[in-house]
Amino acid sequence: MPELPEVETLKRELAHVLPGKKIAAFESAKFAHLNLVGKKISKVERRAKILIFKLQAPPSKLPAFLLIHLKLTGQLIFKNKNQLIIGGHPADPTKHTRAIFTFSDGSQLFFNDLRKFGWLKVVGGADLAKIFSATGVEPLSPAFTLPVLRKILARHPKRNLKQFLLDQTLVAGLGNIYVDESCFAASVLPMRIVKSLTANEIEKLHRAIISVLKLATKHKGTSARNYVRADGSPGGFVPYLNVYGRGRQKCKVCQTPIVKIKLAGRGTHYCPHCQK
DNA sequence: GTGTTTGTTATCAA
DNA sequence: CTTGATAACAAACA
Numbered sequence: 546m547p548e549l550p551e552v553e554t555l556k557r558e559l560a561h562v563l564p565g566k567k568i569a570a571f572e573s574a575k576f577a578h579l580n581l582v583g584k585k586i587s588k589v590e591r592r593a594k595i596l597i598f599k600l601q602a603p604p605s606k607l608p609a610f611l612l613i614h615l616k617l618t619g620q621l622i623f624k625n626k627n628q629l630i631i632g633g634h635p636a637d638p639t640k641h642t643r644a645i646f647t648f649s650d651g652s653q654l655f656f657n658d659l660r661k662f663g664w665l666k667v668v669g670g671a672d673l674a675k676i677f678s679a680t681g682v683e684p685l686s687p688a689f690t691l692p693v694l695r696k697i698l699a700r701h702p703k704r705n706l707k708q709f710l711l712d713q714t715l716v717a718g719l720g721n722i723y724v725d726e727s728c729f730a731a732s733v734l735p736m737r738i739v740k741s742l743t744a745n746e747i748e749k750l751h752r753a754i755i756s757v758l759k760l761a762t763k764h765k766g767t768s769a770r771n772y773v774r775a776d777g778s779p780g781g782f783v784p785y786l787n788v789y790g791r792g793r794q795k796c797k798v799c800q801t802p803i804v805k806i807k808l809a810g811r812g813t814h815y816c817p818h819c820q821k
Numbered sequence: 822g823t824g825t826t827t828g829t830t831a832t833c834a835a
Numbered sequence: 836c837t838t839g840a841t842a843a844c845a846a847a848c849a
Contacts, residue, residue: 546826546827546828548828614828616827616844617826617845618827618845641846659847660845660847661844661845662829662845663828700837701837703837704838704839711828720827720828721826770826809839810827810841812827
């Protein structure tokens with residue numbers, strides 16, 4: 546599932562290759578209404594789990610932004626002209642390719658999305674600002690201080706941690722994987738009610754969120770299912786997962802079997818011994 | 822056929 | 836305003 550570390554990885558990899566490229570062709574049944582041909586990409590950014598391509602505006606015109614959300618199964622795979630597919634990486638296009646960008650130098654970007662939840666849309670600066678303001682604090686930005694986390698928690702005293710951390714309007718970018726991993730790293734159970742957290746636990750949670758997201762980004766994300774990097778290769782974080790996807794396996798710290806339950810409608814994993 | 826997988830939004834209820 | 840529950844979107848897999 547593409548969450549902050551996965552989208553950040555794609556942002557960094559695409560920021561290396563896309564700026565300056567001009568869209569020569571755009572093929573898509575689902576997003577055929579988008580007018581992208583002739584537009585030049587000037588910048589690649591990320592906010593929460595959204596990728597943002599800044600489209601260079603002609604003189605006298607306001608810039609537009611192409612937003613991409615991968616949702617559950619989206620992939621963005623970039624290929625240079627005549628680039629060979631490395632063994633094991635998905636061949637393009639696949640039957641799940643929903644959009645193909647062809648740039649004027651012959652390179653291509655494929656948007657694959659098995660479950661079709663992902664989307665592309667073009668917005669102006671005002672709409673972009675609206676989306677930004679409706680989205681929570683970036684956990685890897687300097688704005689995510691301990692007092693800020695305390696303040697957000699205080700506004701939602703009755704929620705459990707799982708629901709709180711999944712809410713993109715509060716802290717942006719965590720999904721099912723990194724919520725469970727952050728709770729483990731903070732030694733706190735995901736079903737704990739926010740109000741019950743001690744000052745020390747909030748401090749540990751703050752540090753845990755930052756360190757988990759940083760480490761996962763360093764390893765280019767978690768390829769548990771569909772997610773791949775911009776070159777089609779998998780991210781390397783799966784061996785570092787402590788609880789997500791490890792139900793009934795032994796805790797790496799204490800050997801107690803990891804428990805999997807349903808919480809807030811989601812599969813939720815935790816160690817009943819390490820987390821209180 | 823049943824249940825499970827999950828990001829996000831909408832909707833209804835308290 | 837907060838919150839909780841549920842459905843919807845869609846496709847694959849066990």
